[in-house]
Amino acid sequence: MAPQKKFRRPGNDFPKAALYFDEHREGPYGRAMGKEIMKEQKPLTSGPGDQVQGRAGSTEDNGARGGGGRPQGSGSVEQMPVRPSPTMHNEIHPRKRRGRLGRDVQSKLGKTLQAYFDDVVKEGVPERFRLLLQQFDDRQDKGSS
Amino acid sequence: MPLEPSVREAMLSAVPSLRAFAISLSGNVDRADDLVQETLLRAMANIDSFQPGTNMSAWLFTILRNLFRSEYRKRRREVEDADGSYADTLTSHPEQHGRIEFEEFRKALAQLPPDQREALILVGASGFSYEEAAGICDCAVGTIKSRVNRARTRLSELLAIDGADDFGPDQSTRAVLSAGGRR
Numbered sequence A: 001m002a003p004q005k006k007f008r009r010p011g012n013d014f015p016k017a018a019l020y021f022d023e024h025r026e027g028p029y030g031r032a033m034g035k036e037i038m039k040e041q042k043p044l045t046s047g048p049g050d051q052v053q054g055r056a057g058s059t060e061d062n063g064a065r066g067g068g069g070r071p072q073g074s075g076s077v078e079q080m081p082v083r084p085s086p087t088m089h090n091e092i093h094p095r096k097r098r099g100r101l102g103r104d105v106q107s108k109l110g111k112t113l114q115a116y117f118d119d120v121v122k123e124g125v126p127e128r129f130r131l132l133l134q135q136f137d138d139r140q141d142k143g144s145s
Numbered sequence B: 001m002p003l004e005p006s007v008r009e010a011m012l013s014a015v016p017s018l019r020a021f022a023i024s025l026s027g028n029v030d031r032a033d034d035l036v037q038e039t040l041l042r043a044m045a046n047i048d049s050f051q052p053g054t055n056m057s058a059w060l061f062t063i064l065r066n067l068f069r070s071e072y073r074k075r076r077r078e079v080e081d082a083d084g085s086y087a088d089t090l091t092s093h094p095e096q097h098g099r100i101e102f103e104e105f106r107k108a109l110a111q112l113p114p115d116q117r118e119a120l121i122l123v124g125a126s127g128f129s130y131e132e133a134a135g136i137c138d139c140a141v142g143t144i145k146s147r148v149n150r151a152r153t154r155l156s157e158l159l160a161i162d163g164a165d166d167f168g169p170d171q172s173t174r175a176v177l178s179a180g181g182r183r
Helices: A002-007 A010-020 A031-041 A049-056 A060-064 A103-122 A127-144 B005-026 B029-045 B056-074 B085-089 B102-111 B114-125 B130-137 B141-158 B171-182
Strands: none
Touching: A103 B005, A103 B102, A103 B114, A103 B141, A127 B005, A127 B029, B005 B029, B005 B056, B005 B114, B029 B056, B056 B114, B056 B130, B102 B141, B114 B130, B114 B141, B130 B141
C-alpha cells in the first residue's frame, strides 16, 4: 500500500495539472496553486485515484480494472468479475526445437549428402575439360612462339 | 605462357568437385558443365592472380560461385531442374540411403535457400573448412556456421528425420533383421 500512496502525492501530479492554471496566479510552486491543484484533480475520476478508493471501499472498481486488486470484504467474492481462465498460464507450449540436431543425425546427413554426390565425383574429369586445358596450352604456345 | 604442370593438374583434380557443386547450385547438368567450363576459362585467363601455395580448389570454387551468382540473378525466375535432368543423371542407391529415398533427398536439397545450400555443400560435401567456405562465400565464419546449421535443420524437417535410425533400414528390413537375430 505504501508505494501506491507514494504515487498519489500532489507533487507528482503537479506538472500535469499545472497546465490548466492561469499564469497570473501565485508562483508555480506557491501555496494557492497547490489548492487549485487539489480542486482540479477532483473531476479526474478516471485517474489512478479510483484505484486507491476502490481498495479501501468497494470492490466494483477492482473488478472493472480486470481484477487488479484483491477483494477486501467477505461479500466481494460474488461481485468478482469473470477472470480469464487460469489454464491460460498453466498450458505448456512445447518449444520448437531449432538448431538442436544430434551429432548422429548431423553426421548421417553429411554422409548422405556425400553419397548423393559420389556419382558425380566418380565420373571424374569429363573429356571436354581436358581438351579445354589442352587448347589453352596450345594457344599459349603459338602465341609465345 | 602455358600452364605449369602442377597448376594444370590442380585444376583438373578440382573439376569433379566443381561439377558436383555446380550441379547442386544450378540443378542442371548441362548448365553446371557450362559453369565449370566458364570457371576454368576465367581461371586460366587470370592465372596470374592466383597465389602459388594457396588453395587452388577454393580459388576455383570462388570463381564458380561468383559466376553462378551473377547468372542466378538473370535466371532467377527459372525453375531449377524443371525437366528432372539432374535426377536422371544420378543413380539411386536405396541400400545406402535407408528410408530416405533418393528423390526425396534431391527435392529437399532443392528446397533449401541457395545460400544455405551452397554452405552445406561446401562444408558437408566438398570438404572445405568453415573458414574456407566463408572465404568462398565472402562472408563471416559465423554466417557460414549459421547457414549450415539452418540447412541441416531444414533438411531434417523436410525429410522428417527425428533420429539416426531414420537413415537405417526401413521397418520391414529391420523386422527381418531382428527376426533373423533371434534364431
